[in-house]
Amino acid sequence: MGLNEAQYRAVYHRGGPLLVLAGAGSGKTRVITERVAALVERGVAHDRITAVTFTNKAADEMRQRLRARLGATAGRLRIQTFHALGLAIVRQHAGLVGRRAGLSVFGRSEQRTAVRSVLQEMGLPDDRTQLDRVLPRLSQLKGGIAPRADPALVDLRRRYDALLIRMNAVDFDDLILLPLQLLQQHDEVAELWRMRASHLLVDEYQDSSRLQYELVRALAPGEADLTVVGDDDQAIYGWRGAEVRNLFQLERDYPTLTVVRLEENYRSTAAILHAANSLIAHNRERLGKKLRNTLGRGRPPRVWECDTSEDEAERIAADIARRHTIDRVAWERFCILYRAAHQSRAIEAALRGRAIPYRVSGGRSFFDHAEIRDLLAWMRLIANPDDDLAFLHAATHPRRGIGATSLSRLGDLAHRLDTSLLKAARDGLLEGRVSDALRGFALLIGDLEHRFRRGDAGEAFDLLLKESDLIGAIREATDDEEAWRRKEGNIAQLRDWWIEHAERKGNLVSFMQRMMLFGDRDEAEEGAVRLMTVHAAKGLEFDHVYIAGMEEGSFPHKNAVAEGRIEEERRLLYVAITRARHRLTLSWAAHRSTSRRGEARRPSRFLQEIDHEALCFVDRDPDSEEAVAEAEAHMAEIRRRLGLA
Template sequence: MDVSYLIDGLNDFQRAAVSAPEQNMLVLAGAGSGKTRVLTHRIAWLMQVEKIPTYGILAVTFTNKAAKEMRGRITDICPFQIGGMWIGTFHGIAHRLLRLHYQEANLPEQFQIIDSDDQQKMVKRIIKSLNLDEKYYPAKDMQWYINDKKDEGLRAKHIDAGYSLQDKQRLQVYQAYEEACQLAGLVDFAELLLRAHELLLNNAALLHHYQDRFKHVLVDEFQDTNKLQYAWLNLLTDRDNYLTIVGDDDQSIYGWRGADVENIQRFLKEKTNPVTIRLEQNYRSTGHILNASNKLIQNNSDRLGKELWTSGEDGEPIAIYSAFNDYDETRYVTSQIQAWEREGNKLCDCAILYRSNAQSRLFEEQFMANQLPYHIYGGQRFFDRLEIKDSIAYLRLMNNHQDDAAFERIVNKPKRKIGNTTLDKIRLCAREQGYTMWQASVFLIEEKQLSAGARSSLSGFIELVSRFKSETSELPLFQMVDHIINHSGLKAMFEAEKGEKSRSRIENLQELVSATKGFVIPEEEQEMDELTAFLAYAALESGDNQADEFEDAVQLMTMHSAKGLEFSQVFMVGVEEGMFPGQRSTEDETRLAEERRLCYVGMTRAMQKLTICHAESRRLYGQEKFHSASRFIAELPEKDIHFVRKQAQVKRMQPASIKAPVFNGESQDVQGFKLGQQVKHVKFGEGTIIAQEGSGENSRLQVHFSDVGSKWLMTAYARLEAI
């Protein structure tokens, strides 16, 4: 049989990996090196040349999408059916094993899988049944604790709680949760993997059956495996069979969720005579992008080592844009994308990558103003995010007690023991009396038509919102928002979630404070008070302006979300010390190494053009922060980069010199105003111009007001009066 079609068109190293003899093998596959093609052709080679039956191959990956793509590609290159082959995700394969052997796994035949939400609700019921205070043992926190222990392969019985009361009670919750799931025949996602591992570990005959059956186990994205996944794979291939792993230690960016890059090193140490084949020829990016990426990642130690190269052109050097501030950064990126579109290119070939979701807000604002369609990959628009909508609802209800939609959203958020029974009574009263829900609540409290507990909880909520109005009436908008986020309990509630989602929510809340500090009432709405104008703005921003998933649109996403994707033009924004890498990462070598790998992943998404942006100043958490360019930019070779604007010669007063102006940069006359000039604003009072940018109608001034701090104002609309 002629099998030359399986290796035709492959480079020497790809061909070596595909046609290797039966052995344990690491395919160290760099970004854009054709690893999926190699993996699928290797499977076809095993069937065609080595005569391994389809049922003798197990292929494992991380997402259903990747598994589906792998199956489709193998089907395309093999002239016969592959129905007997097991191809799936870790969870999918584990589920299949447990269904086939439910008795040996000590599960009922009709066991059910519960999703994350159902798991959290179950944990919450258990916390309540144990009479534990959810304030100290939040359900989300306990859910994270249970799943983390399972990912480490630890049952409750394996854990020594020590002498800490908190540790003992957390362990008590875990144990009660295990018992409840076993009784009800329920399996969560982490349990699928743990029980599948235990199934084989505790049943020698079954283990030998699958070791004899699966002559070859092949795993994609191996650098993303955790301890339990590695243990399961190692167990399954601990006989006269072989494990092939495909991965890249330089793209290990999920340490925060349990991925262990050291698993590649363990494989090399623990498997019999493993062979390593490096795929270093890149088919995606230009020479400048690859060379700079190589130099960056070489600053990490303990790498297996590889260097990407291309036979293609060097292309354009990487553009480094030094922005005056975050607004300048946003406007520059927008102008570059508009120019790209005018040249006849598709918007969907452009991606903006940022470290945290909160950074999308200014781009959304700018794109809507310029009618540029955009799509947030794997996320929501800023004003549509749950934590933002919750905060806005508090502002709305404080501003207008009769806002029923806001009332319903936050009356029990955070939890106040105002249950559905109480809410049904409020709704019924409102309908019968023609009241709003706020009015109905006051009526039911005064008439004592609710239980004592419900009256107390509802009264507490009514008093809280009323108190907010009096407490914040004299505060500027950003302080008002900050006060409500902190004193409503929202911030504490989201902090209790733990993990990456919690961090993202808190960052978004802080960005909301920044958004309100930078908010300027539009000229046509000057008669509105600041809060009402901002709420109107937020509502309009939340309108249906995001592009359809299949519409030609700019792609916005976090660098984590970008892994595995590629775009003709990429903008990496906010690449500054304190942002990327974050402050905590600079103090921890392990975290810093992972942040550098994340930067490497971001850079290698670009095919033709890469722009890296950093801003001299950025509004964070309602305050102006001054950052230096990221160390990652300093680690790029000069021959591969081009500075669009040298280190910003910003027209700004020295931050510490507001009363006695000293300038760095020459002051310019911007529509009659200069740095250091004393001015008066109709709403914010007297202040000093401390920064300026742009010219003509597009110019902006930063004014430091003694009462409300610094604000950026459009010169043409600010109606400033010189003192």
């Protein structure tokens, strides 16, 4: 199928900045892919094009589409997440920000450990509650959005940044902040990266933070060839620093901006779009667009009133089972959405009761498994000998006679000598047997570093498993044979990834940096109903979507109501509605189970805002008009299949 008129204008736009306002299901991924391809076909050098996405999954999809479109040359294009682009800039100019080659990227777990050590150093509480309070505020301070930071937080940030420099590490906030500083403070850096981003394309711009917006401006100032793709109606991440205002500010910062609206929807039926459009029209802060249907009218979205949350869950499960059995709809084409994760409990129980396979998205990450954390700690230390957090983890996993007291003494010594834990251990300056154990561990790391740098990739990985005794320790701690096979499979997967990376001429440093940026990939699963929060559903689509918990206090969430964030909650429901291709059901319960009591609830205000002519209201009576009609249709289908019609 060819491009429609608006898509064509976006793909072949020439001259100056461009904003593509892309509604849900309007083909934005195709547009941004075709625009990159058009630039290449026009003769633009591959190394002058940079495309930025927000997730690894989106970057992968764009690479695959461009590979199909352009062939092998697509591999020379720079298609990255914001954080991967930031890491590339920091790696090339590490010395200008106090880092060296082989720097580590600290994820959430490493950041918590580092901040805890700083809190201990400051004599402040370091329990989980304190960390949960401090970490978001620290991130806001680094991002420049903390309101009047108190002196203690400023001091913590100073000490924490110094600790990162000492460990030759950066966190995810640094991957935006440090590149921005490099571009703003060093003309030669700005000139180099502006050349590499002569044609800069940014997807999902409504999800950008203030610093990410400034980074884009630093890369593509003034009349640069900047293409921004976004949808103000799908801005749902304000709670984590995203600013929908970034879209509105584009016209101010780029006076020659061209705006193209993609309003033709290729995903949902007209009935579903009618509901979505009538809802989002209540938002005042909008750039303005209205989705138009290309697929036909379809059936109106249903609204179910249920007695309790358990009744709601049972009704959803029964409907899914019926459609799977009668209509032959595959399990993976169903999705159940909810505002908060705790709402899945009753739904999971109902699905299990009917033996319906399901998967809760956003569950345990591959990188959260203990065996993977242990292996990555060893590999991080081999790649970066200054990474003290990796040292502390690797030296004690598995246990090798190095206890907390010994590590504390080693830490004091390293602090006095202003050196890393690994170097202090290697120099053998402590007394007694513990010095021998630490020195032996440090020498082992040195030997492994040589093998990873010079030897065969697979042999180096296998030597790490053998010399560290990680396999033996994991096997001994795992009683269940099935659990052991899963752990063994996880280790084999990591080994395969490392070998694949090495075969592409990558080294251990770049592999570890890639692993730390790798965690947002979605683990697709065939043959299972998907359960997820609306935030997790962004960018996905399903034939049949159920939105549960449509009550005041749940959707919109009571905290959002108290904080005046109703427009973002409305956008969140708009995103949920536009995930549906063919059939949409919204449900609410008159009594919602909370703890041990059933709490009386009122239907969400959003159900009142949607044009009622767009909806089919179904009450709690199983003999309602719609239920009877569906039952008759199902019986007719059964008779047809049996040859009785």
